[in-house]
Amino acid sequence: MARPFLQVVSVASVVAIATATTVVHYPPAQSKTNNLTFALTGTGAPGIFNSSTVPDASYGEYNWCNMPHVRPREYKTPSHEYTLEYVEVIQRHHKRTPYASNTFFKEDVAWSCIGEGPVAYGKGPSGVSSEVTEIQWQAFRSNDNPWINSVGPGFVGSTCQLPQITADGIVDSHTHGSDLRAVYATRLGLGQQFNPATAQIRVTNNVITSQVAGGLVKGLFPGTENAAVLIQSSTYDSLEPTYSCPTADSLRSAYTSGSSNWTSHLTAAAPLYAKLDSVSGTSNPDSAGWHSSLDHYYDNLSAKLCHGKKLPCSVNDTSLCVTQDEANTVFRLGNWEYSYYFRDASDSTKYAALHYGAWFLELKAHLEAVVAGQSKIKYFHNIAHDGSVSPVLGFLQIANMVWPGMGSEVVFEVYKKGNEHFLRVLWGGQPMVTSTPMGTLDLIPLQTLLDYIDSMVGSGADLYAGCHS
Numbered sequence: 001m002a003r004p005f006l007q008v009v010s011v012a013s014v015v016a017i018a019t020a021t022t023v024v025h026y027p028p029a030q031s032k033t034n035n036l037t038f039a040l041t042g043t044g045a046p047g048i049f050n051s052s053t054v055p056d057a058s059y060g061e062y063n064w065c066n067m068p069h070v071r072p073r074e075y076k077t078p079s080h081e082y083t084l085e086y087v088e089v090i091q092r093h094h095k096r097t098p099y100a101s102n103t104f105f106k107e108d109v110a111w112s113c114i115g116e117g118p119v120a121y122g123k124g125p126s127g128v129s130s131e132v133t134e135i136q137w138q139a140f141r142s143n144d145n146p147w148i149n150s151v152g153p154g155f156v157g158s159t160c161q162l163p164q165i166t167a168d169g170i171v172d173s174h175t176h177g178s179d180l181r182a183v184y185a186t187r188l189g190l191g192q193q194f195n196p197a198t199a200q201i202r203v204t205n206n207v208i209t210s211q212v213a214g215g216l217v218k219g220l221f222p223g224t225e226n227a228a229v230l231i232q233s234s235t236y237d238s239l240e241p242t243y244s245c246p247t248a249d250s251l252r253s254a255y256t257s258g259s260s261n262w263t264s265h266l267t268a269a270a271p272l273y274a275k276l277d278s279v280s281g282t283s284n285p286d287s288a289g290w291h292s293s294l295d296h297y298y299d300n301l302s303a304k305l306c307h308g309k310k311l312p313c314s315v316n317d318t319s320l321c322v323t324q325d326e327a328n329t330v331f332r333l334g335n336w337e338y339s340y341y342f343r344d345a346s347d348s349t350k351y352a353a354l355h356y357g358a359w360f361l362e363l364k365a366h367l368e369a370v371v372a373g374q375s376k377i378k379y380f381h382n383i384a385h386d387g388s389v390s391p392v393l394g395f396l397q398i399a400n401m402v403w404p405g406m407g408s409e410v411v412f413e414v415y416k417k418g419n420e421h422f423l424r425v426l427w428g429g430q431p432m433v434t435s436t437p438m439g440t441l442d443l444i445p446l447q448t449l450l451d452y453i454d455s456m457v458g459s460g461a462d463l464y465a466g467c468h469s
């Protein structure tokens with residue numbers, strides 16, 4: 001009789017895990033972004049792609065090169081009975097060179113980073129002024145090394161580490177930090193110097209997030225000379241994220257490479273691909289992912305435009321060039337892809353819950369510590385990637401998904417009124433509109449978000465089990 005009893009217990013525990021989370025997908029709003037017909041046949045770029053600057057009058061507009069963030073001019077202060085207690089920011093890094101994997105593009109635009117290389121050194125006990133000097137990396141290529149061609153001809157003539165935040169991207173990082181300071185320093189009582197007792201900065205294992213931190217921290221805390229930032233092991237980092245979650249991976253491949261809902265846009269884009277391939281010399285099919293999404297062409301073309309470079313022409317035929325219209329179509333399709341990955345695909349919510357659940361559990365713990373009056377930390381800033389900000393938007397089920405551009409930012413603000421805590425979530429500096437029953441995240445009871453995180457993730461054990469089920 002022991003056996004049936006055990007079976008009953010195991011069924012009960014399966015039910016407990018299954019009911020611990022109730023992930024509900026609320027489809028996004030219909031817009032030009034997730035309209036495939038418009039992406040394929042419409043006109044124009046879905047925002048600004050050629051400058052970090054946006055005129056004040058249209059600030060808030062999508063700018064791939066430098067997304068809108070919280071700053072004094074647009075910030076809306078809640079009525080005076082609300083007191084700001086805690087702010088947590090997650091942002092994508094600022095503008096950069098392309099990734100090396102996106103540069104097998106045999107064309108005619110070179111990158112120079114002389115004097116602007118990333119800095120890497122060990123600080124030593126007393127820092128830069130005494131035992132050590134600042135060390136900068138300058139990429140070079142030697143024809144004596146027979147492996148150089150494995151990096152792709154695009155590397156010829158580049159003195160950049162690919163990827164690295166460019167000098168312009170460092171300036172944007174600094175501006176971002178000083179804009180946040182102008183809004184939050186007085187409200188939260190933050191000092192001139194970075195003080196880890198009241199503020200935390202967190203980066204990923206990808207060094208470009210530390211390059212951004214250098215500019216951002218100096219803008220946020222101008223008196224700072226050096227700062228220790230938080231980083232988790234690359235084997236389980238929740239911010240990038242890099243923790244292993246096979247269930248999430250199979251969900252995503254089922255609704256992308258395994259689904260005609262995904263592959264049909266690639267088929268429909270065949271004429272565009274043929275033109276881009278003829279300029280870049282990329283073969284079709286290829287083994288580096290140029291034809292499994294628009295990602296690589298998007299990155300290659302947008303990084304050029306954001307840095308004031310021209311669109312590329314073929315190295316063999318200077319009259320065969322990518323046109324602005326073709327680039328705009330790549331940008332529309334790229335945004336369609338991100339809306340599909342994180343919002344339109346019905347399993348995208350489940351994917352975000354598993355793939356980014358660990359970070360949300362950490363956020364929830366930070367928020368609960370604030371409510372319990374146990375937190376001395378007032379400000380927490382995470383510097384991450386589009387692969388981090390996107391699942392945050394997918395998890396919260398933003399109504400209008402886009403591909404989060406450079407410096408894009410989500411801010412969680414905790415306010416107190418009387419004895420109650422309220423939450424405001426800002427996307428591009430304004431309250432985030434979601435498709436969930438939470439609606440617009442504009443001073444909702446904080447508990448509503450905590451309950452929502454519970455419903456999506458459950459406990460740490462639930463998440464771990466869900467990732468390996």
Ligand SMILES: *[C@@H]1O[C@H](CO)[C@@H](O)[C@H](O)[C@H]1NC(C)=O
Pocket residue numbers: 030031035036037038042
């Ligand atoms: C999608 O875009 C096409 C082309 O612009 C337009 O004709 C169609 O009405 C749009 N569909 C929706 C649902 O908005």
Ligand SMILES: *[C@@H]1O[C@H](CO)[C@@H](O)[C@H](O)[C@H]1NC(C)=O
Pocket residue numbers: 045050051
């Ligand atoms: C950027 O592109 C817009 C149109 O997309 C154009 O009007 C503007 O002149 C361009 N700016 C620069 C600096 O090239």
Ligand SMILES: *[C@@H]1O[C@H](CO)[C@@H](O)[C@H](O)[C@H]1NC(C)=O
Pocket residue numbers: 098102103104105106107109110111152153154155299300301302303304
């Ligand atoms: C695109 O590819 C070319 C050739 O590989 C390379 O020179 C360039 O740096 C890449 N990216 C951009 C954004 O230009």
Ligand SMILES: *[C@@H]1O[C@H](CO)[C@@H](O)[C@H](O)[C@H]1NC(C)=O
Pocket residue numbers: 254255258259260261345346
């Ligand atoms: C494709 O989309 C349809 C309509 O949204 C949906 O019913 C179906 O489940 C999707 N298929 C896959 C494999 O994602």
Ligand SMILES: *[C@@H]1O[C@H](CO)[C@@H](O)[C@H](O)[C@H]1NC(C)=O
Pocket residue numbers: 106278279280281282314315316
């Ligand atoms: C340029 O021409 C050479 C020689 O025909 C060829 O091997 C190479 O693939 C061409 N490159 C591009 C980008 O078309």
